[in-house]
Amino acid sequence: MQGGSSGIGYGLKYQARCISDVKADTDYTSFLTGTLSLKEENEVHLLRLSSGGSELVCEGLFSHPDEIWDLASCPFDQRIFSTVFSTGESFGAAIWQIPELYGQLSSPQLELIASLDAHVGKINCVLWWPSGRCDKLISMDEQNIFLWNLDCSKKSAEVISKDSAGMLHSLSGGAWSPHDVNAVAATGESSVQFWDLRTMKKVNSIERAHVRGVDYNPKREHIFITAEDESGIHIWDLRKAKVPVQSLPGHTHWTWSVKCNPEYDGLILSAGTDSAVNLWYASSSSTDEKALESPVASTRQRVNLLLNSYTDYEDSVYGLAWSSREPWVFASLSYDGRVVIESVKPFVPRLK
Structure with a gap:
């Protein structure tokens, strides 16, 4: 189904990538959301x-x-x-x-509160554990993964441990499992x-x-999703991660x-450089009890x-975020600084 937008819009003053x-x-x-202006002072909008x-x-x-290249709210x-952020010459x-x-x-x-200043290379992301209160943080640069202890009351962050992914692996981002x-x-x-x-060791990989x-399915412990340049969206069972268990076509770019x-298990959003956001329902196995309980599956x-x-x-x-409070609502952010809020209820009528 192809559709325009009946969503609620908001315009940022400058270009932006993260929400x-x-x-x-x-x-x-x-x-x-935060802006990405090279020449002007940047902004964070609540x-x-x-x-x-x-x-x-x-x-x-x-x-x-x-310039804000990654932004994440504390859960x-x-x-x-x-x-x-980037000063134009270095990242922090x-x-x-x-x-x-x-x-x-x-x-x-x-x-x-604290600067995560232990990195030497280009920092790509900061991760919060998504499932509740945790005083740990993860940050990644192109070669290293750092685990931090964050103490907001003392306004301090200390490195607990770190390790290198190796010179052959240029890291670009990641996700923290909500299950572990x-x-x-x-x-x-x-x-x-x-x-x-x-x-702080690698235990598995998907080549x-x-x-x-990437994202973990918060409703199913072993299900993991990847978005790839030109080969679309792949759904993996991490217990047997040699080949994807399902594939979706993704975007035209x-x-x-x-x-x-x-x-809602099975509902997936994807965004691409084709100036589109796609809403998918990726089915689970018919023998999966959680899938049979899903209102989306029955529809x-x-x-x-x-x-x-x-x-x-x-x-x-570039930017996508589901609302945790109203899980049928999502926000998207295009590079020109346009935020759009949409509801998926019209396309999944049995959502409550």
């Missing part, structure tokens, strides 16, 4: 969906000194988030806090590596080139990002489907 659900905000459907769901409101606008404190990463009374301040400033606080996946030029944080985005729905008879393609964009779409 994050504010999972810890249980009162509002909220997102954080966006909230109005109570009627008809308007996207900027609740907070904060200056950020450098247990809605005022805390991380950024990976930091943990920030939104001031408590930001709505009453004329020009609120972000409070720096010790399991993390890291994407490289020719493979996806799976690491055990207790030993695939040009993987741009590079498939850049992929996100599993936090509540779609457990077949692989492109439920909708959102095509009302004028630039590549």
Whole structure:
């Protein structure tokens, strides 16, 4: 199915690539996004969906000194988030806090909690454990994975351990398993590596080139999703990760990002440089009890489907985020700084 957009839009002042659900905000459907301007001072926008769901409101606008290449909201404190940034010559990463009374301040400033300054190479991402309160953080540069201990009260971050992926593996990003606080996946030029944080050693890998985005299925422990440049979307069972168990065609150009729905098993979003966001239902095995319980499965008879393609964009779409509070809602961000909020309910009518 092809479709334009009936979503709610919001325009950033500058170009942008990253957007994050504010999972810890249980009162509002909220997102954080940051800009990527080389010449101007950059901005972090705190966006909230109005109570009627008809308007996207900027609740907070904060200056950020450098280009924001990665942004992630803390899953247990809605005022805390991380950024990976570039000064044009070097990369850095930091943990920030939104001031408590930001709505009453004329020009609120972000409070720096800690700098993740142990990296020498280009930092690519900072990961928070998605399943609850955890005082650990992961950061990755092109060669190394760092595990940090974060103490927000003392405004400090200390390296617990680190290891190198090796000179032949240029890391670009990753995902932290919601099922296991010790399991993390890291994407490289020719493979996806799976690491055990207790030993900081690689324990498994998927040999695939040009993987741009990955995600764990939060409802099924062993299911893992990859998005690849030109070969689409692949779904893997990590217990037998030699070949994918399912494949989806992806996008007409590079498939850049992929996100599993936090509540509804089988619903997947993907975004690409073809200026589109695709909503998929990827069926599970008919013998899988969780699949039989899925409202999506009962609607779609457990077949692989492109439920909708959102095509009302004028630039590549790099940012995707499902809402944890309203899991039928998602935010997308195109490179020209356009945020769009959509509901998938029209395409999956049995979602409650």
